[in-house]
Amino acid sequence: MSLKARKLKMSSRSGSMTALYNKSKRLLNRWSVQGLGSLPGLLLMAVLILYPLASLLLQAVFPHLFDMEMSWEPSLTSIAAVLTDRTNLIAVMNSAITGVCAAVVATLLGTLTAYAAWKSDGKVKACLQLSVWLLFFSPSYLIAQGWIIFMQNGGIAVQLFGLQAGWSDWFFSRFGLILVMGFRYFPFVHLSMSQAFAQLGEEYIRAGRMLGANKRVLFTWIVFPLLTPAWMAGASIAFAEGFGDFGMAAAITPHSHVPTITYRIYTALNQAPVNYPDASVLSAIVLIVTALALWLQFRWMKRSSYTLVSTHTKPMESKGPAWGAVWTSYAILLFAVLLPFGSTLTVSLWKTWSGGIAGSNWTLAHYAALLDTDGEVLAAIMRSLAYALVVAAATLVLGLMISFQMTFFQNKINKAMDTIILSTMAIPGVVLAAGFVFAWNATWLIPLHLVLYGTPVCLALAYMASALPYSVRLQLGAMSQLSGNLLTAAQVLGARKTRVLRVIVLPLIRMTVMSSFVLTFIHTFFELPASAMLYPAGQPPLPVAIAARFNSFDWPAGSAMAVEGMAVLILIYLLTHRWLRKPDGRKEAADNRIKRETAPLQTAERTRQTLHL
Amino acid sequence: GCGTTAKPGTDTASTPAPQAQAAQPAAESASKDFTLYVAESFDKALAKSFEEKTKIKVNIVHIATGDLIAKIQAERNNPHWDVAWFDGATSMQSLNKQGLLLKDWSPANVSNYTSLGKELIPSDRAFFPTHVTAAAAIAYNTNAVKKEQAPKDWSDLLKPEFKNSVAMNDPSVSGPTYPFVAGMLQQLGEAKGKQFFQDLKANGLKTFPKNPNTLQSLLTGATKAIMIQDTAILNSKTKGDPVEIVYPASGVPMLYGTIAVSPKSSRMDAAKQFVEYVLSPEAQKQMVDPKVGEADSYYLPIIQGVEMSPQRPTQEVKWLNVDVIKGSEAENELKKWFHDSIVQ
Amino acid sequence: MAARKPPTIGLSGKRRRCKRLSAPGRHYIFRRGTMHIQIERIHKRLGGRSILQDVSLQVKKGQFTVLLGPSGCGKTTLLNILAGLTDIDEGEIHIGGKLYSAPGYTMPPELRNVGMVFQDFALWPHMSVYDNVAFGLKVLRMADKEIKERVADVLQLVQMQAYPDHYPHQLSGGQKQRIAIARAMATRPEVLLMDEPLSSLDARLREQMRWDLLRILQDAGITSVYVTHDQHEALSMADEIVLLNEGRIEQTGSPVHMYRQPRSVFAASFLGAANLLEGTVTEYDRGVSVVDCGGLRVEVQDEDAVPGEKVTILFRPGAVEFASYGGTRPSGVSFRARIRQRAFHGSEWQYRVQIEESGSVSPSILIEAWDQSERSIGEYCELSVPLHSCRVIRGKYVVEHQR
Amino acid sequence: MAARKPPTIGLSGKRRRCKRLSAPGRHYIFRRGTMHIQIERIHKRLGGRSILQDVSLQVKKGQFTVLLGPSGCGKTTLLNILAGLTDIDEGEIHIGGKLYSAPGYTMPPELRNVGMVFQDFALWPHMSVYDNVAFGLKVLRMADKEIKERVADVLQLVQMQAYPDHYPHQLSGGQKQRIAIARAMATRPEVLLMDEPLSSLDARLREQMRWDLLRILQDAGITSVYVTHDQHEALSMADEIVLLNEGRIEQTGSPVHMYRQPRSVFAASFLGAANLLEGTVTEYDRGVSVVDCGGLRVEVQDEDAVPGEKVTILFRPGAVEFASYGGTRPSGVSFRARIRQRAFHGSEWQYRVQIEESGSVSPSILIEAWDQSERSIGEYCELSVPLHSCRVIRGKYVVEHQR
């Protein structure tokens, strides 16, 4: 009996096995005395997220909380003003429509690429997956800039194809926004659909064929309904992202004549007089709507409990990739990845933006700036690198501890944590960053010498706050795949909690741990809103430096810096990748209960990581 | 640390690494430096020369104007800045209204202002103008419009030959455009001013987000005439683009850089010294150099003894000083009106 | 290899539909005895390896045939070939006289009148029991009323008439399996294929389902091919067992035949507990050989043995007879042994005994023996195996097709 | 309930370590016969439900005790309680005379000297066989040299000495299970707990592992508690079976005792195939009752029956004797029946027969009977069950603790 076959058999035979794990997990309760073990995690969450967020949201009701003279005098004027303003209602509707349309586009694209990846293998599959992950990790404002550089009047497209000026007016409208969002957010759908395809189970289709069903019937009656939950999952996240999008809308359609809810927040925050109470009420609306969308989707998933029944899938008899789907996917990825990054790269090689594509306009000067005597660019990169390293490492350790606690010890605190984590994912980055300013610059901190605002620590904390929920969910996903017995076995042999985490859990979810590290790293490296709001005076990190170039329309220089940043990341990826691929006997972490890949669905559960302006 | 070693007296980038700088609130910092919140492109050059001159280090926070204002306001009960410097007196005024600016202090060299400059100083002396540009002037494409047909005044843009070929920026997005709109309303009266923009819209006015987009529409021929900040036009013209600038005869709303000191500054002396430095001919001579300020350098100096950039036309311009206090109060409402009735 | 389209194929989906529908209502019984499935020398290669080699097989109408073999021997592949999910490289398959598969031609599964039951049920989780069972009928565009009746009939047959509105996740393993069978039988297929349908059930339920499954299939009189790797299942259920080993047919025959007269060591040990002793023929006389197995003298009925020949002696644990200590009885082989391990099985005790060293007899020989009386570990006893219960096996891979 | 810290607990981790280490090298053998595990009237409630009720149990040193019961009866819970993974609400547990669990006090698992083997092996996939086995010893901070020796010893015991550098995925199921056992035994626990350790292996391997496991445990002389829901496993392996049902102990006893003298219908049917007939006592005389089971007259040895009493008659399928058609023999019960279904099991045939209607006898009674000779379906036969093979069962939940 081949080992693999036996394993498959085993996993299929004992359907009660998962129930067994859950039981043993529950039985591990004893370990956490009244959930005390969860307290540090909760405390951390409070310091990192709840306190800053409350500082901002409370201003909706107590507008004078952070005035020169602090006052708890409540006022409902902001809430009343925001809720009674018709434009806000229209803005919510606009955002919803944009979100829904973007979700539809993303669903179409993501399904197609997931299908292509599922149907193919080897290099083709690797290429598809890599591109999708690249896009998934990319900061939105860079992508948006790339699109703008390409599509704009006088942009690359016009120059390349000699198009009429104004040809792209359609693009700088809601339509274009939806398109770009679709191309930006389809990785969410791709990830959840990949999972669904993998679980689809050849037998379901075979059973239909054996009963005489043709392709159409198979699709409409069997495949489609079975894929629906994954669609819902991917689409609802795409919707949430589209609804709460900050940067893309600001970059692409400020003159689209369609106010969106995030545009309203933008106005509240970026136009004098800045109105924080209004911004916090509007943020609360975004939070509620996105949370509602996700909650509805979760509920729906729960109701159709069959989605949780995983089937024993036999490996497909490979009949070669579906080339149609593969080529379409390549085309999609060309648009989604190559176009924005290609544009950025191209422009970074121009002397001036207005010089265009002309032969005399090419230069490496912007890259040479990296080695400039004043070393400004290099310093910014090094700074961001340092932040990214520290934050990624700290987030990793804390995320591990929290998710370990949450997975294997269930109590009320952990349930609360779960809710906190899910909901914080729906907070726009700008809002969280503003919250940090209030929270860590508050006057009551002065006697405590705890005014962290304005220090690198504060910025690092903000980075962590936006990355931690993400990291926790990722690791929760991986840990939930672990058999509780693996831990019980160690425990019975006398190992204590830290040892179990260090020696058993960590090596088993190594891949997820690494990818969450990389994710946090990249996120921190390019994070803009918190960086802009919180960076210590005189020490701009890379995203601020890039944004400054873009803001003064120095696209070539800004693009060059973005490219340099990407190059650094790719370099690091290659290094860690090498190291990850280091051959060792652990390959079999994939022992049938432990999935080697991070559970993509959990990854896709990532919500609202607003990286943009 | 991130590896850069501190070279005193050089630029901001070589300050110690984030980790090296302990979590000390700026308020308690005893070191010889101060913090400048700035959205002007002159910042680095001036900071450098200021440091060389006074040995006072400048910590620069350079972010976009909107973010800058949001940041100042978020810090309102415990400010971390000593000097703020950005374009847009109305925004500055709104900060002033909240008591976030140092009032009733004048730089020692205040008498150095030109008469135009003196006009711009608010009565409570909460902030000071540093340089002046036109919030908007008219630019036309010399390939599309003959010199004879060139518009002379704002109202010329309502003519049928400019139907569907005039563009301006969206004041909600573009910083300089609000003073332009407010100035037009001030000049024409609110009702007539609004009517003017509505007429423009009726004539097919296009709105783009910011200067470059609007300028681009002109260069590509999508529009024949546009209304944007004069420095952007001059910059384009200098580069050799087929553009000509017109300062409308009826009056040109001003947009000027403003600089202010925080009343809670712990390095008040250094801050004040810096403001005086910016207003000195020595600093201004650097600012008019396009290598330092790029497009922004084509401004109109308001300090005596400073030559403006040779690219700037010497013609006499009828300047229109926008009432800062009124403009600041009406800002939100007016932007909303513009967005709702003109942009849409 | 050029695609070869036989003339019988022109049948359109529509015509086939009518044909399937016109099967005699309610009567699943086919005429027994005629060859229904004919598999002729098929070969199948996948990924450069031969998965099936030279497999020939006839299945009578209404018969219950079990494909038995260790994991990876090609059982599922053969079943998929019958289902039309896999094509073949050589040979031909006829069902009901019609060509189903040949090199380059595979009648697609949706046109075959074949039902299939999967190991893990493969019930569609988003459909109710009723919808699952009705699926095939809806595909055939039956009238709603007729579908209702037919589903009710089939659910009755599997005794699940009370559960039409349940969803698969609300059913127990055995119930799911019954619905899977009902689904496969609803369209009244000519042939029912089952791939380890009981292996995901627990022991108790598996035994119960064996009886039920046989009853259902007997009632329907349907020709069935059943895949398993469990010899108990094969022995207790099959009309005919086809023993596969590494893609070849090792032996074919009725359960009793296969158990009592295995033709190879593989067949002997795969079909149940077996004592296998290797030895050398020392004498041969009138159909009886004397074989020396490590010093143990075994007499065995044999045809045509050559002294000096290496052979294997087989006797089943159930054939070992216990005599009280010290007694002797004439038989094929008898020896003194000591009980090493024992296990209680309710009606019987299972003993593992070690042959006592005496003279030239090797002490390492372990024998399994079953008896109804209890003996204790360490006890000495005299054991014997009747002459007719010993068998000689030659070679390792004797392929036979005879019954 | 206030936490109750008994005086024996003061033992620090360090001292305990020394204690564990000072166990006599290489000799796992404990003095047999003394009570090693004492479970006294424990209760366990979870989520408002009683999971275990009034469970009392003694396990002798070196004994192999099997906890048997249907799914959800609380077997795993009891095992987890023994391991210290779950606390108890009432009662006490002593192991080796030391208090292990009481309400409000649970000695943590890392301080207990207990090993555990899991159904899914729970081998750490990222560690080699050596590292898996050495883990517990490393936790104890043993010297490297000593660890090496100990691991070698234990691997020898489970006959896996050739595989120290293999990773779990390179092992077969049986090998994995052996390593899991080795890992649990490396620290020389006083008690070995096993939760369905063989249920994820296939039938053939399971049987082999049963023998191996028993041999290993016998060699080590370790006290073991083994959880299973498979009565074959329980009967063939146990020194003592503890039958659980819905959180209560149904019956305790040796396999033979449990099989032959079940005290309840549940015990009778759970421990193996059983023919159970419900009837009414009609006569009682000198230790023999006559019971009327749907018209069938059954004589049975019985103490103290009351005529008119409702009882259940049990006889095992193996006790049914076939007489050739037409013959008669005196016995506890005899009847004429017709064979309905049959299954071949190698050494025996399993028949399902239906009692023939005659006079008042109900025709619906189905009886299972085992016999060595082949009979065909539809055949009529006379069956009888010897008097001593029939048993009377009263009530449904007779709990007994006697042996």
Ligand SMILES: Nc1ncnc2c1ncn2[C@@H]1O[C@H](COP(=O)(O)OP(=O)(O)OP(=O)(O)O)[C@@H](O)[C@H]1O
């Ligand atoms: N697509 C394929 N490509 C190459 N080899 C294959 C493929 N599918 C199956 N095989 C090989 O064919 C052989 C027979 O496979 P098959 O699934 O028929 O075995 P089986 O007898 O059903 O085994 P099991 O009892 O494990 O289900 C195996 O060795 C398997 O590895």
Ligand SMILES: Nc1ncnc2c1ncn2[C@@H]1O[C@H](COP(=O)(O)OP(=O)(O)OP(=O)(O)O)[C@@H](O)[C@H]1O
């Ligand atoms: N944490 C818990 N909360 C509530 N009920 C529980 C909990 N853990 C187990 N149970 C219940 O306790 C009962 C006994 O569970 P246990 O796992 O001990 O059964 P088992 O005999 O081991 O069953 P199986 O053979 O299926 O493993 C079950 O009914 C189960 O549902």
Ligand SMILES: [Mg+2]
């Ligand atoms: Mg198979």
Ligand SMILES: [Mg+2]
């Ligand atoms: Mg259990």
